[in-house]
Amino acid sequence: MKIAAFHLMPYRDLPEDFDKTHDSAWFTLPFESVADRKLCAEYYNHTLDELTYAAEVGFDGVCTNEHHQNAYGFMVNPNMMGSVLARATRGKETAIIQMGETSVFLNPPNRVAEEYAMLDCISEGRMVAGFPVGLGGDFAYSYGMAPMEQRGRYREAHALIKKAWTEKEQFAWNGKYYQLPMVNLWPKPYQEPHPPVWVPGNASPSTWDFVTENNYCYCYLTYFGAKGAGTIVNGYWDKVEEAGLDRNPYRMGYLVPVGVSATDESAEAEYGRHIEYFYHKLLHMPEQYLLPPGHMTHSSLEFLLKKRPFPSYDELNNYKYKHFEENEFLVTGSAATVVDKLKSIIKRLNVGNLMILPQFGSMPHEQTMENIERIGKDVLPHLKGIWDDEGWENHWWPQNAAPNKPSKKNKAA
Amino acid sequence: MHEVRTQTVPTLGGRLDITVNVAGKGDPVVYLHSAGGFYWDDFLDGLADNHTVYAPFFPGTQPDVPEGIEQLDELWDAVLAYDDLLDGLGLESTKLIGHSFGGLLASELAAQRRRGIEKLVLISPIGLYNDDHPYTCANWCALSFDQILETLFYDADTPRVKKRMTPPSDPDAAALWTRDFIWTLGCTGKLIWPIPDKGLNKRIHRITAPSLVVWGEDDALIPTAYAEEFKAALPNADLFWLSQCGHEPPLEQTEKLAERVATFFAA
Numbered sequence: 001m002k003i004a005a006f007h008l009m010p011y012r013d014l015p016e017d018f019d020k021t022h023d024s025a026w027f028t029l030p031f032e033s034v035a036d037r038k039l040c041a042e043y044y045n046h047t048l049d050e051l052t053y054a055a056e057v058g059f060d061g062v063c064t065n066e067h068h069q070n071a072y073g074f075m076v077n078p079n080m081m082g083s084v085l086a087r088a089t090r091g092k093e094t095a096i097i098q099m100g101e102t103s104v105f106l107n108p109p110n111r112v113a114e115e116y117a118m119l120d121c122i123s124e125g126r127m128v129a130g131f132p133v134g135l136g137g138d139f140a141y142s143y144g145m146a147p148m149e150q151r152g153r154y155r156e157a158h159a160l161i162k163k164a165w166t167e168k169e170q171f172a173w174n175g176k177y178y179q180l181p182m183v184n185l186w187p188k189p190y191q192e193p194h195p196p197v198w199v200p201g202n203a204s205p206s207t208w209d210f211v212t213e214n215n216y217c218y219c220y221l222t223y224f225g226a227k228g229a230g231t232i233v234n235g236y237w238d239k240v241e242e243a244g245l246d247r248n249p250y251r252m253g254y255l256v257p258v259g260v261s262a263t264d265e266s267a268e269a270e271y272g273r274h275i276e277y278f279y280h281k282l283l284h285m286p287e288q289y290l291l292p293p294g295h296m297t298h299s300s301l302e303f304l305l306k307k308r309p310f311p312s313y314d315e316l317n318n319y320k321y322k323h324f325e326e327n328e329f330l331v332t333g334s335a336a337t338v339v340d341k342l343k344s345i346i347k348r349l350n351v352g353n354l355m356i357l358p359q360f361g362s363m364p365h366e367q368t369m370e371n372i373e374r375i376g377k378d379v380l381p382h383l384k385g386i387w388d389d390e391g392w393e394n395h396w397w398p399q400n401a402a403p404n405k406p407s408k409k410n411k412a413a
Numbered sequence: 414m415h416e417v418r419t420q421t422v423p424t425l426g427g428r429l430d431i432t433v434n435v436a437g438k439g440d441p442v443v444y445l446h447s448a449g450g451f452y453w454d455d456f457l458d459g460l461a462d463n464h465t466v467y468a469p470f471f472p473g474t475q476p477d478v479p480e481g482i483e484q485l486d487e488l489w490d491a492v493l494a495y496d497d498l499l500d501g502l503g504l505e506s507t508k509l510i511g512h513s514f515g516g517l518l519a520s521e522l523a524a525q526r527r528r529g530i531e532k533l534v535l536i537s538p539i540g541l542y543n544d545d546h547p548y549t550c551a552n553w554c555a556l557s558f559d560q561i562l563e564t565l566f567y568d569a570d571t572p573r574v575k576k577r578m579t580p581p582s583d584p585d586a587a588a589l590w591t592r593d594f595i596w597t598l599g600c601t602g603k604l605i606w607p608i609p610d611k612g613l614n615k616r617i618h619r620i621t622a623p624s625l626v627v628w629g630e631d632d633a634l635i636p637t638a639y640a641e642e643f644k645a646a647l648p649n650a651d652l653f654w655l656s657q658c659g660h661e662p663p664l665e666q667t668e669k670l671a672e673r674v675a676t677f678f679a680a
Contacts, residue, residue: 140607144606145606146607147599287557288557292602293595294596301592302589305588306588
């Protein structure tokens with residue numbers, strides 16, 4: 001089992017009445033109307049402190065991610081954060097998990113090949129290369145590209161990056177979206193032939209095809225809880241089986257907010273308002289901002305509309321802590337309860353690479369640090385051995401990050 | 414109601430088949446639909462009383478043929494596909510009407526075919542841009558369905574609008590209806606994203622057809638200032654305003670629009 005700390009880097013101090021006075025926390029929210037520049041500076045530094053501390057208390061990896069033009073999470077360049085973390089954890093075996101730099105947002109996208117290679121060098125082979133398709137709204141509205149081009153550009157960017165990492169000689173690239181006369185990467189990634197690739201997704205079956213075709217790790221980053229994750233997660237595992245691949249749990253990543261409290265009863269007072277802030281304020285946006293027309297393939301769109309696997313954003317607005325807790329939108333309670341709940345999720349969804357969000361919504365820095373400490377001390381030690389007896393190898397883990405404990409099966413092999 | 418048949422025409426050297434809805438008898442009129450997709454409305458039905466109406470599905474927007482859009486990477490591909498289409502239909506000379514997104518295509522096609530277009534009608538077209546009157550694809554793509562209804566129409570409660578804009582009551586049929594509605598916005602958006610200013614201003618002077626620009630006075634989707642912009646940019650154009658009318662004159666002012674177009678065609 002591998003467990004990493006994930007951070008969204010949200011704006012933690014939106015006004016109490018924010019969702020009543022503003023239409024959206026995304027794309028159209030004027031910075032000056034709610035935000036304070038000095039607080040932003042603090043958030044970036046607190047985020048780096050929190051993730052560095054997570055590495056100290058025993059998380060196997062630290063995860064950064066990229067979003068644009070919102071209060072939800074404005075780590076606009078995850079590689080800037082990742083490089084600080086790589087340096088801060090030098091000498092440790094912490095994986096630097098970039099979830100990640102979004103290739104289609106950069107032109108030419110081999111810039112991602114370069115930056116990842118550079119970061120893999122700084123971390124001396126501890127980097128995971130995340131390949132997000134990118135949010136539809138980020139692509140279409142923040143970065144001005146036609147929604148229908150997103151998947152084509154993504155596939156081409158991926159092919160270009162992979163070739164740039166692995167080709168021995170310089171080459172010309174004549175793609176549909178990108179044309180480059182000389183591609184000749186300096187440096188190459190530290191890991192050979194290239195860092196492991198994780199692909200975050202939320203609902204598109206077309207992403208499963210891409211992941212299984214390339215034998216990558218699929219990371220289900222959902223807002224809607226482990227209880228309701230079955231449709232998507234089973235869909236993915238069915239696709240894995242169809243592709244003739246094994247049910248190695250390390251093919252699957254899963255993200256969940258976690259809050260450890262002294263007792264089950266004290267958890268609500270500690271974390272309730274922060275998770276409500278996350279859903280009611282940070283995810284406050286017109287639903288269609290996420291899915292501009294053309295972002296989903298025709299068949300994925302039909303799948304989504306017919307199955308309706310998620311509650312609407314309006315419904316989310318009515319949910320309180322109890323609902324979030326019961327439906328495993330987050331996992332809270334005493335350390336023992338958190339361990340039990342996470343074990344259950346890990347087994348149910350067949351997850352080998354768990355990502356924990358120890359800071360969510362409005363959680364302030366001190367509370368986050370305390371939560372990280374509790375998770376590190378009282379939760380992680382009880383989860384780390386989960387898959388060891390089955391002998392799966394994590395082929396999607398960086399070469400120089402801490403290896404799995406060798407299991408009996410591995411030893412025999 | 415006229416019987417509407419379909420005809421499929423190969424374009425782009427056989428790479429793309431375009432399906433055309435055909436009805437009526439008489440002088441040909443080609444009608445290019447908006448970003449909302451093809452819909453046989455009373456305006457088209459009236460037009461078919463005296464004309465043969467050819468109304469192609471924009472590639473990708475014909476239900477169950479979504480892959481058509483894959484053959485179009487940029488606006489120029491679409492202009493050439495429609496150029497081939499008119500040849501394939503044997504329309505050496507035709508009247509041409511375009512609505513909104515279809516108005517942009519019709520303008521480009523008229524600038525390309527020049528004397529092959531006899532008369533040009535542009536109903537609340539997009540395609541020109543002026544910093545004083547900004548608009549982007551987000552104007553219609555970033556809206557909820559309710560906001561679309563509020564924005565598109567002067568009055569969304571009329572029978573014609575309701576008939577057009579009400580999804581089927583069966584949940585599965587409604588899912589497909591919504592899928593087609595969203596997909597159609599995606600297909601048309603592909604060629605004009607993020608701002609439909611793709612160089613028409615450099616080509617519009619080539620249009621030789623006498624033109625009629627039609628605009629609803631209450632259009633809340635595209636700034637009405639573009640009515641004058643189009644009139645000024647077109648070499649030979651009249652401008653016709655419709656009151657109590659939003660972005661959808663064929664649905665909202667069907668009779669007045671039909672009457673003015675008939676006069677224009679007869680002149």
